[in-house]
Amino acid sequence: MSTDAVLSVQDLQAWYGESHVLHGMGFDVRAGEVVALIGRNGAGKTTTLRAITGIVKKRTGSVRIESHEAIKLRSDKIAKLGLGYVPEERGIFATLSVRENLLLPPAVKPNGMTEAQIYELFPRLQERARSQGTKLSGGEQQMLAIARVLRTGARLLLLDEPTEGLAPVIVQQIGRIIRDLRSQGFTILLVEQNFRFAATCADRFFVVEHGRVVDQVAAGDMEAKSGELAAYLGV
Amino acid sequence: MSYQALMAQLAIGVSNGAFYAMLSLGLAVIFGMLNVVNFAHGALFMLGAFVALFLKLKLGLGYFPALLIVPIVVGLVGVLIDLTMLKRLRGLDPLYSLLLTFGITLVLEGIFRYFYGSSGVPYSAPDELVGAVDLGFMIMPLYRFWVIVASAVVCFGTWYAIERTRLGAYLRAATENATLTQAFGINVPVLLTLTYGLGVGLAGFAGVLAAPIYQVNPLMGSNLIIVVFAVVVIGGMGSILGAIVSGFALGILEGLTKVFYPEASNIVVFVVMAIVLLVKPAGLFGRAT
Numbered sequence: 001m002s003t004d005a006v007l008s009v010q011d012l013q014a015w016y017g018e019s020h021v022l023h024g025m026g027f028d029v030r031a032g033e034v035v036a037l038i039g040r041n042g043a044g045k046t047t048t049l050r051a052i053t054g055i056v057k058k059r060t061g062s063v064r065i066e067s068h069e070a071i072k073l074r075s076d077k078i079a080k081l082g083l084g085y086v087p088e089e090r091g092i093f094a095t096l097s098v099r100e101n102l103l104l105p106p107a108v109k110p111n112g113m114t115e116a117q118i119y120e121l122f123p124r125l126q127e128r129a130r131s132q133g134t135k136l137s138g139g140e141q142q143m144l145a146i147a148r149v150l151r152t153g154a155r156l157l158l159l160d161e162p163t164e165g166l167a168p169v170i171v172q173q174i175g176r177i178i179r180d181l182r183s184q185g186f187t188i189l190l191v192e193q194n195f196r197f198a199a200t201c202a203d204r205f206f207v208v209e210h211g212r213v214v215d216q217v218a219a220g221d222m223e224a225k226s227g228e229l230a231a232y233l234g235v
Numbered sequence: 236m237s238y239q240a241l242m243a244q245l246a247i248g249v250s251n252g253a254f255y256a257m258l259s260l261g262l263a264v265i266f267g268m269l270n271v272v273n274f275a276h277g278a279l280f281m282l283g284a285f286v287a288l289f290l291k292l293k294l295g296l297g298y299f300p301a302l303l304i305v306p307i308v309v310g311l312v313g314v315l316i317d318l319t320m321l322k323r324l325r326g327l328d329p330l331y332s333l334l335l336t337f338g339i340t341l342v343l344e345g346i347f348r349y350f351y352g353s354s355g356v357p358y359s360a361p362d363e364l365v366g367a368v369d370l371g372f373m374i375m376p377l378y379r380f381w382v383i384v385a386s387a388v389v390c391f392g393t394w395y396a397i398e399r400t401r402l403g404a405y406l407r408a409a410t411e412n413a414t415l416t417q418a419f420g421i422n423v424p425v426l427l428t429l430t431y432g433l434g435v436g437l438a439g440f441a442g443v444l445a446a447p448i449y450q451v452n453p454l455m456g457s458n459l460i461i462v463v464f465a466v467v468v469i470g471g472m473g474s475i476l477g478a479i480v481s482g483f484a485l486g487i488l489e490g491l492t493k494v495f496y497p498e499a500s501n502i503v504v505f506v507v508m509a510i511v512l513l514v515k516p517a518g519l520f521g522r523a524t
């Protein structure tokens with residue numbers, strides 16, 4: 001494990017009730033890096049993010065965020081370590097307006113983006129500020145889910161399949177946003193099934209199978225290893 | 236049927252509706268957030284009236300100070316109940332918290348019956364609120380008029396706090412998806428405890444308002460709470476607007492039934508409930524899940 005890891009996961013085990021889903025998951029993410037977890041349906045990618053955030057409570061092993069051990073912390077305390085979570089299916093609240101969704105997560109670190117900066121980046125959100133959150137299109141909801149954590153000052157972002165079910169233009173736009181955030185120094189852990197998309201923005205890839213990491217690929221080796229990756233993903 | 240008698244029943248109906256609205260509002264907020272059917276609501280309403288009585292007898296504090304102090308005291312009792320007991324039942328079948336709050340009701344009512352029997356202790360309205368008010372189209376007892384206004388203000392204030400403020404957005408978010416709300420860094424466990432305190436604080440406030448009308452009586456809560464539960468079901472479990480609107484509407488309907496078909500006045504709310512459950516099982520304002 002390198003010392004400048006912003007997020008370091010070691011021997012992470014997690015359970016849903018009696019069902020044991022993560023079996024010794026381990027990887028690290030260094031400052032300013034975009035790291036992608038890829039793997040088939042049901043491999044345990046979402047569960048890994050949910051165990052890091054503390055949403056899945058039954059877990060053991062080690063999750064260090066900025067060198068604070070988070071494995072025993074409650075989810076709200078983990079967020080305060082500087083974590084921004086963009087969940088699978090976006091998690092936009094139907095009972096909140098777009099603006100309320102945007103303002104919901106409290107600041108976890110100083111120097112988050114202001115509301116004005118967010119609207120500059122995502123003008124659509126300002127136009128739709130008063131509509132119900134779930135009335136936005138899928139792409140707009142995904143923008144909102146990302147914008148929501150940029151306000152909090154979190155520098156470590158967890159994105160769970162941000163391109164799922166979206167049109168190619170929107171996927172490209174999200175790719176641009178992720179590269180843009182990377183150039184601003186955000187550290188990002190990205191879960192993706194679409195590994196061609198992930199290849200456009202990630203520095204390193206971890207292949208997840210049956211709740212553990214089975215391979216690691218650097219962006220430069222993508223071409224050479226594309227055959228193996230296709231086999232892992234079953235595409 | 237004279238116009239005056241009709242209006243008199245209507246006034247009583249609206250002011251009863253004011254109590255239904257305040258009580259079902261608290262129940263709806265608590266159910267929405269904590270998934271708890273708070274059976275103790277009636278007992279805490281009764282406790283509110285008794286605290287007002289004690290404030291007057293022991294500390295010489297009158298009605299208006301009581302309106303401020305009692306909700307805080309009852310709210311704190313709620314916080315204590317939640318922290319010591321209800322909190323342990325989070326995540327379990329709602330049946331457990333229903334049984335617990337039912338038990339709390341029996342204990343509270345038992346204690347007050349032991350000391351006060353089941354006859355009421357009078358609590359007089361303050362001089363400022365005695366008399367009648369001429370509304371132009373009718374003359375109404377001033378105190379009933381005050382109850383309607385105070386309840387409308389409190390209901391609107393609660394609605395506003397939940398629908399239009401930052402804290403209210405936290406409450407709505409946690410009601411919709413507590414796990415994700417907490418993962419954003421919001422302390423949901425504290426929010427739940429505060430919500431319970433707020434909900435029963437409303438019951439305490441209603442208890443003070445009720446004291447001059449119904450007298451202070453250990454059973455005043457259980458007489459009311461059954462109807463209030465029916466109101467909550469009609470409005471839609473957990474719906475704030477539903478609780479307020481159906482509270483007032485059913486009070487009025489009950490008043491009108493007293494005029495036109497008095498024999499049915501005690502059951503009309505339940506008849507409406509049965510019809511609503513048949514036609515729209517989630518309640519008038521409820522979202523089907």
Ligand SMILES: Nc1ncnc2c1ncn2[C@@H]1O[C@H](COP(=O)(O)OP(=O)(O)OP(=O)(O)O)[C@@H](O)[C@H]1O
Nearest residue numbers: 016019021039040041042043044045046047048193
């Ligand atoms: N709430 C749950 N209760 C029980 N088992 C679950 C739950 N959520 C997921 N699982 C199981 O845990 C395993 C890992 O699921 P997870 O959602 O982490 O996979 P994933 O890699 O994110 O898949 P996908 O690509 O489909 O999102 C699967 O076998 C799934 O069936």
Ligand SMILES: [Mg+2]
Nearest residue numbers: 045046047088
């Ligand atoms: Mg997933």
